[in-house]
Amino acid sequence: MAHKILIVDDEKMLTELLSSHLQACGYETFVAEDAQQAISMLTTYPDLILLDISMPEMDGLELCKIIRNNVICPILFLTARITEQDKINGLQAGGDDYITKPFSLQELSARVAAHLRRDERSKCTPKIVSSQGFIVNLAERKIFYGETELNLSNREFDIVEFLMCHANQIFDKERIYEAVWGFHGEGDSNVIKEHIRKIRNKLTDATGKEYIETVWGMGYRWKK
Amino acid sequence: MAHKILIVDDEKMLTELLSSHLQACGYETFVAEDAQQAISMLTTYPDLILLDISMPEMDGLELCKIIRNNVICPILFLTARITEQDKINGLQAGGDDYITKPFSLQELSARVAAHLRRDERSKCTPKIVSSQGFIVNLAERKIFYGETELNLSNREFDIVEFLMCHANQIFDKERIYEAVWGFHGEGDSNVIKEHIRKIRNKLTDATGKEYIETVWGMGYRWKK
DNA sequence: CGATAAATTGACCGATTTTTGACTTTTAGA
């Protein structure tokens, strides 16, 4: 399957040029001309994003942060000026690399390919973490307690992963929602309660122990 | 290094309250009472800005745009009313979030912390304070006297935190109510009296000493 | 398309916290 590349830029000339070149290189391309479009196009789950941060109508860095909160793929900035401060700002906003204008199409596709390769490699390396008798396979998103698998659903896995990786810290429902869903939810949400219940059932079924503690009026935490 | 927060508001009462609470939370605060001051204080490079957009003497949104053009830190609006249009206007002007009045100090610092967290992953905010044999964990909102935990409820914790952080100062019930609840209460409220009683019981149970003194006709104070 | 699993929502219960109201005690000043 071809890699998907999202191009965010308001200059039609440029986007068409990039788009056709990258398509010629075998990529699938999507174009967004403003922040609104860019955000809604994240649903295509691009493998890489080219983002022009020097667009007059919007703050590219701000947009970058929003994007970074929703996807993990590489974000490459297209920019005219480039100072040390720009670099720092951009990296803090979650960017991965800069391509300064003017650039050749060859250079562009080379950089794109390099980032996709690196991303692909890191995807291939299985990440396995173990703690408290659990074996967590982040790549396959599976959790074992000794020999027995826990069969968590996606959301359940996300919640467990988040709590486990921040053991002993207390998180209220709002924060868990933010961490797992990536955006704000309504304050008094039943969703978290229900997921916690399901998770607890599966945990105690497999281990016979309690791992998620409720701190009344504060939230939940993974005991360690 | 503590995070720097710039507070822009023309109500002295409120700015002092916010300032002292945020300082208690470990932040460094700066106060600007008008647009002129606010702009010149941008040279302190704040990590977050609290901006009251309902100030009579100036256009908060206009000011926000100016600020946004100069710094990239989160800008949180303090506002009484909040319509859908307000939100759009505010976000277009470069704001990041809204806190609608009335709000509790707890809510405020939670939102502030959330934005700072999202903005970067630096962990320089001090979360544990100790004094007079007490260990106050602001993150987990727990208080220990030596080894023994005090098991305060949330409101109780808020009151103790407020009094403790302003040791030896006298506050009447009105003032305590404002600080903890975030808005004005009726004058002769039993709520404070009752909470103080509960707190005193828990304090003497754990320590055998008296910490909260009543100053007759004036209020309460934390003895130090 | 339909079947199945997952995610979310709404309703309800019980525990805990918070607030209230009635009452008692203490205090300062006449």
Next chain:
DNA sequence: TCTAAAAGTCAAAAATCGGTCAATTTATCG
């Protein structure tokens, strides 16, 4: 000493929060 205001006490009502279940909506897969 007496009194009115302020503070303290207690129990019970009200609000909040978390846990659970069933029902509904939403994704996923063949």
